[in-house]
Every structure is written in C-alpha cells, then in structure tokens.
Amino acid sequence: MDATRRALLAAAAATPLAACSPRRAIVLGAGVFGSWTATHLQRKGWNVLLVDQMGPANARASSGGESRMTRGTYGRDEIYTRMALASLDEWKRLSARASLPLFHNIGVLFCFGEMIDYARQSIDVHRRLNLPLVELDRSELGRRWPQMNLDGIGFGLFEPQFGALMARRAVAELVARFVAGGGQYRLAHAEPGRESGAVTLDGERHIASAIVYACGPWLAKVFPEVLGARIFVTRQEVAFIAPPDGDNSFEEGHLPGWADFNGGDLYYGFPNLEGRGFKIARDTHGIAFDPDTGERRITEEGAGLLRAFAQMRFPALSGRPFTEFRVCQYENSSNGDFLIDRHPTIAGAFVLGGGSGHGFKHGPEVGRMMAELVDAGRMPDPRFSLATKQTMQARSVL
Numbered sequence: 001m002d003a004t005r006r007a008l009l010a011a012a013a014a015t016p017l018a019a020c021s022p023r024r025a026i027v028l029g030a031g032v033f034g035s036w037t038a039t040h041l042q043r044k045g046w047n048v049l050l051v052d053q054m055g056p057a058n059a060r061a062s063s064g065g066e067s068r069m070t071r072g073t074y075g076r077d078e079i080y081t082r083m084a085l086a087s088l089d090e091w092k093r094l095s096a097r098a099s100l101p102l103f104h105n106i107g108v109l110f111c112f113g114e115m116i117d118y119a120r121q122s123i124d125v126h127r128r129l130n131l132p133l134v135e136l137d138r139s140e141l142g143r144r145w146p147q148m149n150l151d152g153i154g155f156g157l158f159e160p161q162f163g164a165l166m167a168r169r170a171v172a173e174l175v176a177r178f179v180a181g182g183g184q185y186r187l188a189h190a191e192p193g194r195e196s197g198a199v200t201l202d203g204e205r206h207i208a209s210a211i212v213y214a215c216g217p218w219l220a221k222v223f224p225e226v227l228g229a230r231i232f233v234t235r236q237e238v239a240f241i242a243p244p245d246g247d248n249s250f251e252e253g254h255l256p257g258w259a260d261f262n263g264g265d266l267y268y269g270f271p272n273l274e275g276r277g278f279k280i281a282r283d284t285h286g287i288a289f290d291p292d293t294g295e296r297r298i299t300e301e302g303a304g305l306l307r308a309f310a311q312m313r314f315p316a317l318s319g320r321p322f323t324e325f326r327v328c329q330y331e332n333s334s335n336g337d338f339l340i341d342r343h344p345t346i347a348g349a350f351v352l353g354g355g356s357g358h359g360f361k362h363g364p365e366v367g368r369m370m371a372e373l374v375d376a377g378r379m380p381d382p383r384f385s386l387a388t389k390q391t392m393q394a395r396s397v398l
C-alpha cells in the first residue's frame with residue numbers, strides 16, 4: 001500500500017462519526033432485500049453505497065434463481081398478503097420500464113385435497129381485502145387445465161393477478177437503475193465493524209451513519225453471537241424439465257404457477273417460462289446448508305422425488321429430460337417471519353433477512369420498511385423484530 005493511501009485510510013479511521021455525512025448509508029448484500037433497501041434509501045435522499053461480495057443476485061445468493069413466485073395466498077397471515085400486493089405494484093412498475101419482462105402475470109393455482117384452515121383463512125383474507133381469488137371444483141380444474149392429473153385434489157384456489165417474477169434479472173435491473181440514479185455499487189467482501197458506523201470492505205475501513213447488513217444466508221455467519229442460533233439455513237433443490245416438443249400445454253397462458261398442498265409435502269412450480277423448462281421444487285425444508293461450502297449438485301434422491309411428483313401430476317412429462325438443476329438455500333427464521341431490526345448492540349447497524357423461502361416477492365415492501373427504520377426510526381410490525389426470533393425452528397408462515 002502506498003503512503004498516500006495509508007494516510008487516507010488512517011485519516012478515515014480517525015474520522016469521528018459526526019464528520020461523516022449524516023445521510024450516508026452502506027447496504028451490505030445486493031440480494032432482493034438489500035437492493036430494495038438501497039433503492040428506498042436513495043428515494044429518501046440518502047447517499048448510498050451498495051456492496052456485494054459476488055454480485056447482485058449472484059449464483060450463490062437466495063435471490064439468484066431464475067424465477068420466484070408471487071402470490072397473495074398466505075392463510076391467516078394477512079400481513080403478507082398486504083405486503084405481496086403492495087410489492088406487486090413496484091414489481092410491475094419496474095417490469096414496465098425494463099427491456100425484458102420481470103413479471104409474468106400467469107396467475108397462481110393452489111391445489112388442496114380438502115378444505116383446510118389455510119385455504120379457508122386465505123379465502124377470508126381475500127374477501128376482506130377485496131382481492132380476486134377464484135374457487136374451482138374438480139370439474140372446473142379439469143376443464144381449465146386438462147394437462148393435470150387431479151388424483152387427490154378436491155378443489156383449487158386461483159389468484160389471477162399474481163404469477164412469476166424473473167428473480168435474478170429483476171435484481172440486476174433494480175441495481176442498474178439504482179446506479180443510474182446516482183447510487184454507488186461496489187464488489188467487495190464486508191467484515192462487520194464492532195464499533196458503531198464502521199465496516200471493513202476488502203480490508204478498507206468505511207464509515208457511515210447507517211450500515212444495513214442484508215447478507216441473506218450469510219447473516220448468521222456475520223453476526224454469529226446474535227443470529228447464529230436464530231437463522232436456519234437449509235438446502236433446497238429445484239429442477240427444470242423439458243415439456244414434450246411442440247406441446248403448448250406447458251406454456252405461459254396455458255398453465256399458471258402452481259402449488260400443491262396435497263399429500264403432505266408442498267410442491268410448486270411454473271410452466272415453461274421463456275423456454276427454460278417446466279420448473280418444479282419441493283418446499284419442505286432440506287438439511288442444514290453452508291452457503292460458502294455447501295455442495296450445489298442435486299442429489300439422486302431429490303431428482304427422483306421431483307420427477308415422481310411431476311409425472312404423477314403432469315403425466316405428459318413422464319420420461320421427459322431434465323434441462324437444469326439448481327441447489328439454493330432458504331435462510332429461515334424460527335417461524336418464517338422476516339427480520340427487519342436494529343443490531344442489538346452496535347449503534348447505527350441494522351440486520352435484515354430471514355427470507356424463509358418466501359421473501360423474494362416482498363422485496364419492495366421489506367426494503368421500504370428497512371429504509372423507514374433507518375431514515376425515521378419507524379419500527380416495522382413487531383413480527384419482524386429480533387426479539388421475536390426464537391432458537392427453535394417451528395415454521396408457521398407458509
């Protein structure tokens with residue numbers, strides 16, 4: 001390091017916090033949560049540096065998948081229905097300005113064996129909020145989607161206004177717009193500062209009046225003493241299958257996004273969006289996973305389960321080849337509620353995460369809430385506080 005650089009770093013290290021711009025924020029992690037937080041802070045007039053160790057929605061990030069479902073169906077958890085709806089407006093606006101679609105309004109179908117609390121409560125919430133949710137019996141399901149085998153399905157709930165977000169592309173677009181709007185983005189690995197307002201980026205000390213740690217599945221490693229026992233990172237497997245050649249029944253417009261509550265395990269997926277293949281995944285939490293060292297090759301067992309379900313529910317997919325696999329991770333809080341709070345001991349530091357396998361769609365609202373906490377000290381709903389995060393996993397948000 002040359003002398004000038006050393007002198008600059010020493011000066012920065014000695015700079016009292018009061019001397020740093022009062023509205024300077026550093027957001028660590030350019031996944032969906034960090035990127036929307038940076039965007040909302042920028043809208044509020046903050047000078048924001050967004051940092052990621054591998055790039056916006058990179059291949060290891062939870063936001064790095066091809067597609068993510070957006071839906072309002074959340075059983076009794078109306079808060080997430082409202083957040084999904086408010087976020088959808090932002091996603092649509094972003095999509096309308098992008099050169100390629102970020103949102104495919106294909107609708108989402110939930111299939112149930114029988115009436116269960118989750119379905120009943122979803123219907124109630126949608127009625128209360130005046131949101132369209134169409135109840136379909138077996139004959140109507142069969143008429144609309146003859147490519148589905150309805151064994152074990154009693155009825156369906158169809159949400160026409162939701163669908164699929166092109167996840168990786170959407171975050172890349174958002175970050176590009178953030179930078180075009182004067183925000184700074186930097187590729188660097190961050191080490192948290194234990195003193196208020198400081199963080200080390202690739203060995204250089206930086207200061208800001210607010211530092212937001214939006215590190216997704218790495219969050220528990222960044223703050224092991226606070227979050228090590230409160231974030232549960234699990235391995236999740238996803239597969240894509242080539243539909244029969246020339247068959248349009250697996251295309252957008254002919255098949256919605258779907259989630260199948262029948263038979264214990266929840267499976268979900270998408271039609272052949274943008275020719276990437278029919279997507280299928282199992283929502284059941286996998287084994288514990290390290291986002292740095294975890295093996296990202298799908299298991300034989302996992303591929304077998306996905307194939308078996310796909311060909312049971314969609315018989316025309318029998319024997320069709322897999323086109324792609326992905327191994328990603330959920331960063332679960334104890335019950336599935338997000339974490340949007342201050343760090344308990346480091347002034348000016350904030351913790352953001354706990355996406356719990358359903359966070360992507362909510363990125364705009366989560367980012368807005370974190371930005372309001374940073375900017376105005378406005379606490380979000382108590383469900384998102386650190387204090388509510390337990391050390392025992394008991395998933396209740398679906």
Ligand SMILES: Cc1cc2nc3c(=O)[nH]c(=O)nc-3n(C[C@H](O)[C@H](O)[C@H](O)COP(=O)(O)OP(=O)(O)OC[C@H]3O[C@@H](n4cnc5c(N)ncnc54)[C@H](O)[C@@H]3O)c2cc1C
Pocket residue numbers: 028029030031032033034051052053054055056057058060061062063064065067068069070188189190191214215216217218219222236237238281328329330352353354355356357358359360361362
């Ligand atoms: C298989 C799968 C399917 C899913 N399906 C859905 C769905 O259908 N609908 C839905 O709404 N949600 C879904 N989710 C959940 C959703 O994708 C996540 O909740 C969301 O992407 C989490 O975003 P994040 O910004 O918190 O984390 P991430 O996207 O992981 O971003 C964290 C970022 O922080 C960076 N970082 C970490 N540590 C450091 C450091 N020290 N220095 C610098 N940078 C750092 C990482 O590189 C990373 O880019 C799914 C998740 C998975 C894995």
